[in-house]
Amino acid sequence: MSGNSDPLTPRAKLAVTAGKAVAAASRAAGRGSGSVIGGRVALKLDPDLLARLAQHLDVVLVSATNGKTTTTRLIAEALRAAGPVVSNALGANMPAGITSALAGGSDARYGVIEVDEKYLAGVARDTDPKCIALLNLSRDQLDRAAETRMLAENWREGLAGSKAVIIANADDPLVVWAASSSPNVIWVAAGQMWKDDAWSCPSCGGVMQRPGDDWFCGECGFRRPTPSWALSGDHVLDPHGSAWPIHLQLPGRANKANAASSAAVAAVFGVPPQVALERMWQVQAVAGRYDVVRFQERDLRLLLAKNPAGWLETFSLIDPPPTPVILSVNARGADGTDTSWLWDVDYTRLSGHPICVIGDRRLDLAVRLEVANQNFQVCETLDQAVQLSPPGRIEVIANYTAFQDLRRRVGN
Template sequence: MSKLSLRARLAATLGLSAARLSRATGRGDGSVIGGRVALKVEPDVLAELSRGRQLALVSATNGKTTTTRLITNALRALGPVATNEFGANMPSGHITALSSDLEARNAVLEVDEKYLPMVLSDTKAAVVVLMNLSRDQMDRASEINLLAQKWRFALRGSPAHVVANCDEPLVAWAGLGSSNATWVAAGQRWKEDSWCCPECGGHLDRSADPHWECHECGLRRPEPSWVLDGDTVTDPHGRKHELRMKLPGDANRANAAIALATAAVFGVPPDNALPRLREVTSVAGRYSSIQRGPVEVRLLMAKNPAGWLESFAILDPPPVPVALSVNAQVPDGRDTSWLWDVDYTVLRGRKVFVLGERRTDLALRLDTDDVEFEVIDHIDQAVAKTGTKRLDVVANYTAFQQIRTEWGRVT
């Protein structure tokens, strides 16, 4: 990368010192405070740290952290990669990530959806990865059609190569703002936010799923060059690649397909990338298993209706019970009305535990879907009452982090 100015180098050094101090005192991983300190010293530090690098920005409502990890692993075939591995996905976190490895020519940054246009403008990223958009944190997040519009406008003015899921109409419409795109048929299980055309507002015809089309303005699904079918990905040359991922579920197979397409843009072919993707078994505690006495507990994080739908799809079958934990702190969003958009009927017939700060909200929702449950105060009560040797836990963001912290920050 190009040489940093003296002021930017000082900013990076002071930011890293603040991050280390934060970790040493147990106040956090330091990703946010480090970037904030650096910004105080040099407001343009993100642009300076990005200059001379090949950056990939990864944005979506669900799967950002996992896909960032997968792409990072694949690109390590080319050498060191700077990345925000702790999930701090706003500019302060990006600054800390880039400061942590000044010599890494490649970088992969997870980016919060609403910050993507600004971060793209500052970093001049070479690649932008777009996966999905769905309702999330409804009390404070922008309406998703507006987000897609902002993405589309930002990409119109950028030479970045876009890698996008063509099965997600909002994402595809945003990606069509770019003149240079790679389309991946990665699938879309949650469709409740994409029945209307983002271009004209007309009805999207999805009767020939996965194909979608607006008969009023002509907007339609772009033709994919990478196609996910079950556990197989077909590349632009027609070669088929078996994923055989250790991460579970269709959502992670979609993440892997997009990671393969992104790695190829950087010059890493699937045969080199796939073994590195298969090394990933958990991401920041997601999908990890921990032994609590005789019970093996698997941790799943889901923060919105689309995420809960994907989590339910990978639950162990009955009689394995499930514990559901919901908070409503600032990082989660205060509004829990999204609970009513989730179909809980799939939980009928199994033992269900309910906990978290908003357990009564969740209990009411389960009751309306005729799902039997038991309200508990602490996750260890669920472990003690499982009656089996396995337990699945599905929790939203802060509830998930609380469990991780109590159980030793499993990775």
């Protein structure tokens, strides 16, 4: 497909130009990237703009509670082996941000788009994707997100009969339930460390049986499908049973799982696993996540963890004790204002680490750590927490807006 086979209407061109102008003004005023406000203006001028911008692209949508920004980056890197890619790499994942990203990619062949879980069905309708990657569903933003089973139902209805190839995680019962309405699903055994949102059957409500890595409902027979791709240690197994080494600079098992799903997506577009996995080495950090920054003569590794599933994965990749850990939690609009999820996180995994607690909701976190019998100090600022830590490496784990605050403070 050529990049300009379908020129935009005059109205669409006006909308794109106006959106870019507003975004540039927002950036000049120091209000961030401007992608969301630019996209909003553009969509007001042409409500069909997202569909128009996507029509000349082979589109991949990526949705999940955890890992979608990283997986979007990995897929984009892999598909660049086959042609130019446009992507919302900074994570603006609602229609306005997606529209802004696509408006900047007139010569692209592929659109690799991260989509907020609640908007997946609508964005899929607008962009006519060739492929949709579904990684996981777990509790997040408790004050406003629908209960996970309802989100899975929303996906299931929105994707029913979709022409897209669905790449779905066979180890997450909610994802399997959501994807099962689609005629063309490729299952990936990507694993599921956090299981506390999938103890009841999404199909009938019965109790889920979980022997080993398998799962099934003893009441209605809903069960784990047989995967054709799998994460196996440091390798991806393809549908022919060949094992391909994973080359990543990103840490942890969760990112290997993201790489396995990304390799399955790349194969849909004819990019072989070896090529896809080698290209993923390029991704060092994703919007500041996993970056190691020098700050006050210490090396701070910045880790984002937004919900119980994310915290569990993050604990599994930090350096062993006695590496100091700084935890920062806010509860602003973008985080969700309900912090009761802190009680779902197993903080005993931090035993042996000296812990400093910062952020708007540091006292909520302090109470939780007290109950978990952890050794911690409450600090007013990042600077104070860093000063209390010995020279060397510090692991800094923060939820969404707390992470943005950290990046601003360390100049990242």
